[in-house]
Amino acid sequence: MLVTNKKIAIIGGGPGGLTLARLLQQQGAEVTVYERDSTRDARQQGATLDLHEESGLRALSAAGLLNAFRAHYRPGADKIRLLDGQATIVYDQHQQPDALTFGDAHFRPEIDRGPLRDLLIDSLAPGTIVWNSQLQELTPTPNGWQLYFADGCTNHVHLVIGADGANSQVRPLVTSLRPFFTGYTVVEGNVYDAARHAPGLWKLTKSGKLFALGGEKSIIVSAKGDGSLSFYTCQRTTENWVQASGIDFQSPPQVAAWFARDFAAWSPLWRELFATNHAYYVPRPQYCMPLDQDWPAQPTLTLLGDAAHLMPPYAGEGVNMAMLDALELSHCLTNGQFPTLLAAISHYETAMRRRGSEVAAISIESMEEIHSPNGLAWMRQVME
Numbered sequence: 119m120l121v122t123n124k125k126i127a128i129i130g131g132g133p134g135g136l137t138l139a140r141l142l143q144q145q146g147a148e149v150t151v152y153e154r155d156s157t158r159d160a161r162q163q164g165a166t167l168d169l170h171e172e173s174g175l176r177a178l179s180a181a182g183l184l185n186a187f188r189a190h191y192r193p194g195a196d197k198i199r200l201l202d203g204q205a206t207i208v209y210d211q212h213q214q215p216d217a218l219t220f221g222d223a224h225f226r227p228e229i230d231r232g233p234l235r236d237l238l239i240d241s242l243a244p245g246t247i248v249w250n251s252q253l254q255e256l257t258p259t260p261n262g263w264q265l266y267f268a269d270g271c272t273n274h275v276h277l278v279i280g281a282d283g284a285n286s287q288v289r290p291l292v293t294s295l296r297p298f299f300t301g302y303t304v305v306e307g308n309v310y311d312a313a314r315h316a317p318g319l320w321k322l323t324k325s326g327k328l329f330a331l332g333g334e335k336s337i338i339v340s341a342k343g344d345g346s347l348s349f350y351t352c353q354r355t356t357e358n359w360v361q362a363s364g365i366d367f368q369s370p371p372q373v374a375a376w377f378a379r380d381f382a383a384w385s386p387l388w389r390e391l392f393a394t395n396h397a398y399y400v401p402r403p404q405y406c407m408p409l410d411q412d413w414p415a416q417p418t419l420t421l422l423g424d425a426a427h428l429m430p431p432y433a434g435e436g437v438n439m440a441m442l443d444a445l446e447l448s449h450c451l452t453n454g455q456f457p458t459l460l461a462a463i464s465h466y467e468t469a470m471r472r473r474g475s476e477v478a479a480i481s482i483e484s485m486e487e488i489h490s491p492n493g494l495a496w497m498r499q500v501m502e
């Protein structure tokens with residue numbers, strides 16, 4: 119096996135990095151995940167997400183974790199209500215029969231991000247994840263890489279996989295290409311104990327999702343298993359809107375004032391998302407890696423997930439792609455079909471880039487359609 123007696127460092131313990139660690143560990147590889155979060159509970163994990171049969175679920179199945187997934191997924195959480203800005207329901211999947219199940223190509227079961235992360239972490243050998251390890255720099259050595267972390271620790275490894283997400287520290291060592299700004303900014307948020315703090319919207323979700331579109335803006339709301347509502351708004355902005363707006367996103371009243379202004383034409387019901395201190399808000403300008411990116415493969419360094427092909431979330435594929443990357447990379451490194459690490463990584467990267475570009479193109483197109491004057495009609499036709 120190409121990775122026998124090799125120390126492998128995965129930078130980043132998101133869904134992509136953790137899935138890869140599990141898959142490689144199953145093959146007996148010596149793998150460590152370096153994660154910048156101080157502990158596994160350091161950060162509130164984001165929204166609920168749907169895993170797809172051909173990617174996320176396939177990776178979990180190969181990792182022997184499908185039963186763990188079945189124990190934690192949320193039946194019915196995939197049901198969407200499509201609404202206009204006045205909160206009028208124009209299409210309701212709760213009215214549709216439950217026809218699909220595991221094994222159906224179009225079945226997209228939902229799981230909250232926290233439980234997904236937990237089940238991946240719990241599948242790893244103790245000590246695999248080194249928490250509080252923010253990679254700051256990596257320098258090449260004759261047989262690998264020297265890693266330097268923010269806490270002063272340093273380590274030598276033979277193979278590095280950058281799974282460190284949107285603002286990857288590893289990416290610049292692989293490609294000089296940078297993500298481009300798509301013209302849109304998302305404001306992501308979470309309202310805790312939503313039955314109390316956002317009761318109207320909590321009821322409206324019916325434990326599923328709301329897609330609200332109007333006036334070239336959108337809000338996507340998901341009910342989570344812990345009783346919170348996670349959501350993200352989106353609208354067209356300039357690249358520096360977050361700084362230029364002067365809004366302190368740590369201050370709920372300031373965020374509420376922005377929302378009331380920019381979504382003034384929308385029903386007051388949506389303001390529930392901003393009317394409480396039991397919430398957090400994070401602005402996220404939307405970037406995307408170039409769709410035609412290419413780079414020469416290296417024998418001891420590669421990328422997966424958002425580090426490789428960051429894209430806006432409008433194809434619902436980011437986590438699924440990161441997990442499929444992990445599956446395909448683990449195959450290439452362990453299936454005995456490649457004579458060298460360089461050949462294995464080159465094969466993986468060629469397919470990964472092509473797949474990432476195709477999905478990113480769909481995501482950009484969906485984002486444009488959703489925020490077009492006919493966004494609601496477009497979305498309805500996609501869902502019907």
Ligand SMILES: Cc1cc2nc3c(=O)[nH]c(=O)nc-3n(C[C@H](O)[C@H](O)[C@H](O)COP(=O)(O)OP(=O)(O)OC[C@H]3O[C@@H](n4cnc5c(N)ncnc54)[C@H](O)[C@@H]3O)c2cc1C
Nearest residue numbers: 130132133134154252253282283423424431434435436437
């Ligand atoms: C608002 C929003 C909604 C989304 N909705 C969906 C959806 O419904 N479905 C879907 O499939 N995708 C969705 N996505 C996309 C999805 O979140 C990402 O594509 C996915 O998380 C990428 O996984 P990853 O493992 O590559 O990276 P990440 O999940 O970003 O994980 C990277 C990890 O690396 C760590 N890290 C970062 N830098 C360092 C460093 N220097 N040193 C050590 N560790 C580091 C981070 O702490 C993190 O744990 C959404 C994204 C957003 C912003």
